[in-house]
Amino acid sequence: MKKQSMTGIAMSVALALFMAPHAVQAHEGTHSTPKAGATCDMTGKTEMVKKKKYRTVNYVCLPNSKWSQALPVSKSDLTTKDMWAKAANTGMSAAFGLVTNPTDKDIRVIGARSPKYTSFAQLHEVVMDPATNQMVMQQRPEGLLIKAGETIELKPGGNHIMFMGLRQPITAGALVPITLIGSKGETLKFTAMGKVYAGANEEYDSGDMSSGMSSGMSSGMSSSN
Numbered sequence: 001m002k003k004q005s006m007t008g009i010a011m012s013v014a015l016a017l018f019m020a021p022h023a024v025q026a027h028e029g030t031h032s033t034p035k036a037g038a039t040c041d042m043t044g045k046t047e048m049v050k051k052k053k054y055r056t057v058n059y060v061c062l063p064n065s066k067w068s069q070a071l072p073v074s075k076s077d078l079t080t081k082d083m084w085a086k087a088a089n090t091g092m093s094a095a096f097g098l099v100t101n102p103t104d105k106d107i108r109v110i111g112a113r114s115p116k117y118t119s120f121a122q123l124h125e126v127v128m129d130p131a132t133n134q135m136v137m138q139q140r141p142e143g144l145l146i147k148a149g150e151t152i153e154l155k156p157g158g159n160h161i162m163f164m165g166l167r168q169p170i171t172a173g174a175l176v177p178i179t180l181i182g183s184k185g186e187t188l189k190f191t192a193m194g195k196v197y198a199g200a201n202e203e204y205d206s207g208d209m210s211s212g213m214s215s216g217m218s219s220g221m222s223s224s225n
């Protein structure tokens, strides 16, 4: 008797576990393919789409909540040095280091991604919020411009690559693959090293979103048009 009912419980648990991933998959399947100029709900999100047999394009959800043009993927001329990512278990994290433009033309970076570690990343700056006199971070509306021949330093308290919501912890010594996307679709892949760091705890200034991070993000961003 007892054994039978236990089996029954085990069955329904197993069934629930089996069903759950399918429900999630169906939901994810409803996402539409990005379209240049169309509204997107999570700025900083990027999508790589295979258009034709040999053509792959990047889309970036820009800070104005519109999808970028289809940007044909090519190899970036940028180089990086000493890239590292702040060790963290959950929530947000950020990546820093030196990015150099060795060419004689300016290069603008408009997006970043690290799908292994975060569903989307943003390019952030740290500014003074005059209302509170606090340093806060926010998305850089024009991305990162790296002038011909120049090196920029992404650093705590300054510009950085923000990981919005970790999918898995960044541990000390972890190798974190990151891709930067240029305004012409050029991609730069590099690896940042996980590092324990006490700073870089600026508040995220999301405009009118002052309450909880995740709920504020989704409600605030989906309501914009």
Ligand SMILES: [Cu+2]
Binding pocket: 094, 124, 125, 137, 138, 160, 161, 162
């Ligand atoms: Cu940030």
